[in-house]
Amino acid sequence: MVVRAGAQHSPDIVIRSARLSYGGDVLFDQLDARFAGGRCACLLGPSGVGKSSLLRLIAGLAPPGAGGEVTGSDGAPIAGRVAWMGQTEPLMPWLSARGNVAIGARLRGERPYADAARRADEMLALVGLSGRERDRPAALSGGMRQRVALARTLFEARPVVLMDEPFSALDAITRLVLQEEAARLLARRTVVLVTHDPLEALRIGHVVHVMAGRPATLGPPLVPPGDPPRALDDPRVLALQGELLRHLTQAREAA
Amino acid sequence: MIALRALVTFAGLVVLWQALVMLTGMPHYLLPAPSRVAETLWARADILWEHARITVLEIALGLLLGVLSGAFCALVLMASRLARRWLLPVLIASQAIPTFAIAPLLVLWFGYGLLSKVVMSIIVIFFSVASAFYDGMRRTEPGWLDLARTMSASPWRTLWLVRVPAALPSLATGIRVAAVFAPIGAIIGEWVGASRGLGYLMLQSNARMQIDMLFAALLVLAVFGVALYATVDGLLRRLISWAPDAVPDDD
Incomplete structure (x- = not known):
C-alpha cells in the first residue's frame, strides 16, 4: 500500500x-x-x-x-x-470512524464519495483499525480515537x-506505541x-x-x-x- | 418506573381532591369531584373527541412549521452576516411583545379557522427553536472549524457538514421546549376566537358553569401534551443517538 x-x-x-x-x-x-x-x-x-x-x-x-x-x-x-491534527477532542461524534477519516473529501466536495470511503478504509487499516470502520468515536478508546485522527491526517495526503x-491525553504505553506508528507513517x-x-x-x-x-x-x-x-x-x-x-x-x- | 411513580402521585392527588369535595360539600359548578369529571369524560367522549381532533391538528401543524421556520431562520442567521446585523436585533425585540396581545390581531388577519391557531403556535415556539439552534451552531468546537479550514472547506460546506450536525443536540433542546409550548399557542388562539377546538370548548363550558366539562377538556389536553412530549423526546433521542446523554447517578 x-x-x-x-x-x-x-x-x-x-x-x-x-x-x-x-x-x-x-x-x-x-x-x-x-x-x-x-x-x-x-x-x-x-x-x-x-x-x-x-x-x-x-x-x-x-x-x-x-x-x-x-x-x-x-x-x-x-x-x-497542511494536514492538521489539533489539541482538542479530534473526532466528530456523529460520524463513524470512516466518516471522520474521509471528512476532508466531503468538505471539499470530492466525488464520488465511494472512492473516498474506500481510501478511508485503507488508511484505517494502516493504523490497525480494520473492522472498526463503522464505529462511532464513543465506541472507541482514547488511543483508537487518536489512531482515527492519524488516519484522517494520512487521508489528507498533504506534504506538511x-x-x-x-x-497528551493518552496513557503512557499507548502513547509510546502511537509515537512510533506516527513517526513511521509520517516519514x-x-x-x-x-x-x-x-x-x-x-x-x-x-x-x-x-x-x-x-x-x-x-x-x-x-x-x-x-x-x-x-x-x-x-x-x-x-x-x-x-x-x-x-x-x-x-x-x-x-x- | 418513572411512569409508575407519576401515576401514583397523580392518583394520590385525585383522592385528595375527591376527599376535599366530599368534606366541604363544594357545589359541582365551582369544583366538581373527580368522579363527576370522569363521568363527563365517558358520557361526552364524542364531543370531546370532535374538539380534540381540531386542537391536535393545530398543535401538530404549528409544531412542525414552527420548528422548520425556526431552524431555517437560525441557518440564515448563521450563513449571512447581513442577516445577523439587521435581523437579529429585530428578532430579539419581537420577543418582548406578549403573544397574548397579538392573538386578537391574528384572528382578525387569519380568520376563525385553523390558520390563526397554527400561526399562533408558530409564533410561540419559533424563537426557542431558532435561538437554541443558532447558539448551538455558534458554539461548535473550534478545533473542528480549524480542521475544516485546513481542509480547504468552503464556508457553506463547513456550515452544513460541521456546524449543523454539531448543533443538533441544541436544536433538539429547542424542539423539546417547543413541544411543551405549542399547545399553549393553539389554546390561546382558540380562546380569542374560534368555533371549534378544546380551548373553545373550555371557554364555552366555563360560561355555562359546566366545570366538569372544562376539567374533562383540560385532562384530554394534558394527556395529549404529555404524549406529544414523550414522542418528540423519544424520536430526538433516537435520531441523535451519538450525543452524550448522562443522567445523574442517583436517578
Missing part, C-alpha cells in the same frame, strides 16, 4: 518576520524560522509561550502580521498544503503535517509537532527546538543522534532528556 504524499516532495517551511499578538500580549515579533522538508521538528516550551500559536500561523489559521509570511522552500504559501500535542513529510513531553520529542523528532521568552524565540536546534523513532532505552536519548529538561526549566524561569 502506498501512502500518497510520501512520494510527493515535502517542502521546507520558511517563516519570515512573523508577528502574532494575542489579547494585547505580543507572543512573537520578527520571528524567523525554518523547518527542514521531509523531517520532523518538535517544539517544546513552557505553557502559554506560543507554541500552538506558531502552529496555527503555519497552518494559515492565524495571520502572520504585516510584512510576515509563511512559505514553502518553493516560494508558494504553506497554507492549503502539523500536530498539536496529539498524544518523509515535513512535520512540526508541539509537545510537552521531552522524551516524545527526542524519540520522534529529527530536530528539537525549545521555545522561550516573550516575545518568544526559537532556541538552537538540538539534533538527537540516529533516526527516529529512537529506542526508549537508548542511553543517548536519556542523556539528552536530562539536558532538555534543564533547558526547559531555564526557559520557564525566563518567562
Whole structure:
C-alpha cells in the first residue's frame, strides 16, 4: 500500500518576520524560522509561550502580521498544503470512524464519495483499525480515537503535517506505541509537532527546538543522534532528556 | 418506573381532591369531584373527541412549521452576516411583545379557522427553536472549524457538514421546549376566537358553569401534551443517538 504524499516532495517551511499578538500580549515579533522538508521538528516550551500559536500561523489559521509570511522552500504559501491534527477532542461524534477519516473529501466536495470511503478504509487499516470502520468515536478508546485522527491526517495526503500535542491525553504505553506508528507513517513529510513531553520529542523528532521568552524565540536546534523513532532505552536519548529538561526549566524561569 | 411513580402521585392527588369535595360539600359548578369529571369524560367522549381532533391538528401543524421556520431562520442567521446585523436585533425585540396581545390581531388577519391557531403556535415556539439552534451552531468546537479550514472547506460546506450536525443536540433542546409550548399557542388562539377546538370548548363550558366539562377538556389536553412530549423526546433521542446523554447517578 502506498501512502500518497510520501512520494510527493515535502517542502521546507520558511517563516519570515512573523508577528502574532494575542489579547494585547505580543507572543512573537520578527520571528524567523525554518523547518527542514521531509523531517520532523518538535517544539517544546513552557505553557502559554506560543507554541500552538506558531502552529496555527503555519497552518494559515492565524495571520502572520504585516510584512510576515509563511512559505514553502518553493516560494508558494504553506497554507492549503497542511494536514492538521489539533489539541482538542479530534473526532466528530456523529460520524463513524470512516466518516471522520474521509471528512476532508466531503468538505471539499470530492466525488464520488465511494472512492473516498474506500481510501478511508485503507488508511484505517494502516493504523490497525480494520473492522472498526463503522464505529462511532464513543465506541472507541482514547488511543483508537487518536489512531482515527492519524488516519484522517494520512487521508489528507498533504506534504506538511502539523500536530498539536496529539498524544497528551493518552496513557503512557499507548502513547509510546502511537509515537512510533506516527513517526513511521509520517516519514518523509515535513512535520512540526508541539509537545510537552521531552522524551516524545527526542524519540520522534529529527530536530528539537525549545521555545522561550516573550516575545518568544526559537532556541538552537538540538539534533538527537540516529533516526527516529529512537529506542526508549537508548542511553543517548536519556542523556539528552536530562539536558532538555534543564533547558526547559531555564526557559520557564525566563518567562 | 418513572411512569409508575407519576401515576401514583397523580392518583394520590385525585383522592385528595375527591376527599376535599366530599368534606366541604363544594357545589359541582365551582369544583366538581373527580368522579363527576370522569363521568363527563365517558358520557361526552364524542364531543370531546370532535374538539380534540381540531386542537391536535393545530398543535401538530404549528409544531412542525414552527420548528422548520425556526431552524431555517437560525441557518440564515448563521450563513449571512447581513442577516445577523439587521435581523437579529429585530428578532430579539419581537420577543418582548406578549403573544397574548397579538392573538386578537391574528384572528382578525387569519380568520376563525385553523390558520390563526397554527400561526399562533408558530409564533410561540419559533424563537426557542431558532435561538437554541443558532447558539448551538455558534458554539461548535473550534478545533473542528480549524480542521475544516485546513481542509480547504468552503464556508457553506463547513456550515452544513460541521456546524449543523454539531448543533443538533441544541436544536433538539429547542424542539423539546417547543413541544411543551405549542399547545399553549393553539389554546390561546382558540380562546380569542374560534368555533371549534378544546380551548373553545373550555371557554364555552366555563360560561355555562359546566366545570366538569372544562376539567374533562383540560385532562384530554394534558394527556395529549404529555404524549406529544414523550414522542418528540423519544424520536430526538433516537435520531441523535451519538450525543452524550448522562443522567445523574442517583436517578
